[in-house]
Amino acid sequence: MYTTLLTSLEEGIYIITINRPDKLNALNKQVFQDLNRALTEIYTNTEIKSAIITGAGPKAFVAGADISEFSGLSTDESKALAKAGQDTFFRIEQAHKPIIACVNGFALGGGCELAMSCHFRIASDNAKFGQPEVNLGLIPGYGGTQRLVHLIGKGRALELLMSANMIDAPTALQYGLVNYVVTQEELLPKAKYLLDMINTKAPIAVSKCIESVNAVFDETKNGYEVEVNGFGYCFGTTDRLEGTSAFLEKRKAHFTGN
């Protein structure tokens, strides 16, 4: 179905594995094309409740944008490349269903940017994060200079961006870049465990959590207003009636996403 992705749907969780292990899952044009198709699937397929993005093989999540595609690009073409990458990652960040990154090895450059566009991240203990673009005479182009600051703060972000240093998984945990560090074997089970739990919650409420939190980082929006509107929207849903009734009747709620 996809040239560069493996996908499966397991109990409402869509697992996307970027599958170019011989190139450490580097993001070439085809990966972006496939990722965009997979995102459309997440947005539109009602059987998909949430998603995981990971990389094939034991070594890399994604080792960056495919550097071999950089040669010969004009300034305008390079800007278009960055804009297209940013747009893809906005689609991940703005998805109304949770998408989490399982970082199973190197997450460098565009790989770190991809992981940061997900709603949160879990790392295996061999994971390494970095933005090594200055080694190539470049800066990140897929939102890395912005999301890294949001996630770990200005000083740490600037140190990583300017030095090209990599950080290991325990440091990423300490910085708040990832929520958990587990063994490679535990990586997908941990993500599935968390998503199974989230998937039992009211889907519209979950989507309004994402929308409200994203508004914190969107200068065109007043996050408090987005929250009020989200609260009001949820109030009018069947799932809010079900959730509050279930609590009062001391039973488990069964949400339908309406």
Ligand code: COA
């Ligand atoms: N783009 C294109 N190809 C890449 C790549 C990238 N970002 N990262 C790795 N590869 C390829 C290598 O060219 C190599 O291909 P080959 O076997 O055909 O020569 C293969 O993946 C394996 O990588 P290799 O460098 O041999 O592995 P390593 O274990 O020695 O080093 C890294 C691993 C991640 C440290 C190293 O590959 C690296 O520095 N990659 C680039 C990271 C980067 O700068 N990313 C930002 C891009 S904007």
